[in-house]
Amino acid sequence: MAVDYNSKPLLKVEGLKQYFPISRTFTVKAVEGVSFEIYPGETYGLVGESGSGKSTIGRSVIRLYDPTDGKIIFDGTDISKKLSRGDTKKLRTQMQMIFQDPMSSLNPRKKVEDIIGEGLDIHKNYKNQAERSEKIKAILKKVGLAPEHASRYPHQFSGGQRQRVGIARALIMNPKLIIADECISALDVSIQAQVVNLMKDIQEETGSAYLFIAHDLSMVKYISDRIGVLHLGHLLETGTTDEIFQNPIHPYTKSLLSAIPEPNPMVEKNRVAESYDYKTSGINYNLGVEHHVSGSHYVKCTDEEFEKWTK
Ligand SMILES: Nc1ncnc2c1ncn2[C@@H]1O[C@H](COP(=O)(O)OP(=O)(O)OP(=O)(O)O)[C@@H](O)[C@H]1O
């Protein structure tokens, strides 16, 4: 499905800061002024190493945290401040999350039908039990599971199947935005491809947008329309998947790209992994301006750094 970039963004994150006070003198600045947009039906990939703030952004966006600063506009509603009841309902139905480890995020004592049906139950989204059961069966089918799976428990499934249950649980609310936090990282490589393809098919059908969080670029390549690269809470670079892969600007993005193994053994033999050390790079993340290179592709840097990187 082609994304219409002239339409109104579904999600607009502006200058998001998320700090965690640890003690009276120490605060973790997990997210430091991050801005990006996601358009209806679009997949935005968020990558960065462990601790760069990916999950925190996902959790702030779905309002598991109160943002320290910045704005989050979802479908025309500012959800960054105190939420009204109506806004909370909108948020809890139209935005859903899929987690990394389906074993720990699915209640082991509940049958799959009750796990998937929980959102329906909370929001009373059915007239009677028959309709509830129909909705659950339809969603199981959509994620490639069978109707008889409804009465089983999470431990009776494989990892890949459990992740399908997690996807079904998110999908049943017909969300406009799904936040998938490392949702394929724990799966076998062959199963990863299946789940990504399933998510793509579902997007084609439902038009929902994804915030797809992963720690490496190879995972987001096949699903993302645009990608944002995160490092130590800062969004360093964002652009279309092609721009990021063909024309990376920030040295950190280059180092992430150089870490992807090449399928061709001749090329792989000569692949040199570039390293990036922010301490010696001399780049001050707190200074700098946004450079529009082409379209939405920009990096935060000073003119001097920009000259240096683009040489
Ligand atoms: N609730 C919290 N309280 C205090 N510090 C936190 C909290 N949540 C996250 N952090 C810190 O914020 C930073 C970003 O964490 P986050 O989990 O967002 O990273 P991540 O990019 O998702 O990493 P990973 O790839 O390992 O999942 C880390 O330094 C982490 O220790």
Ligand SMILES: [Mg+2]
């Ligand atoms: Mg994380």
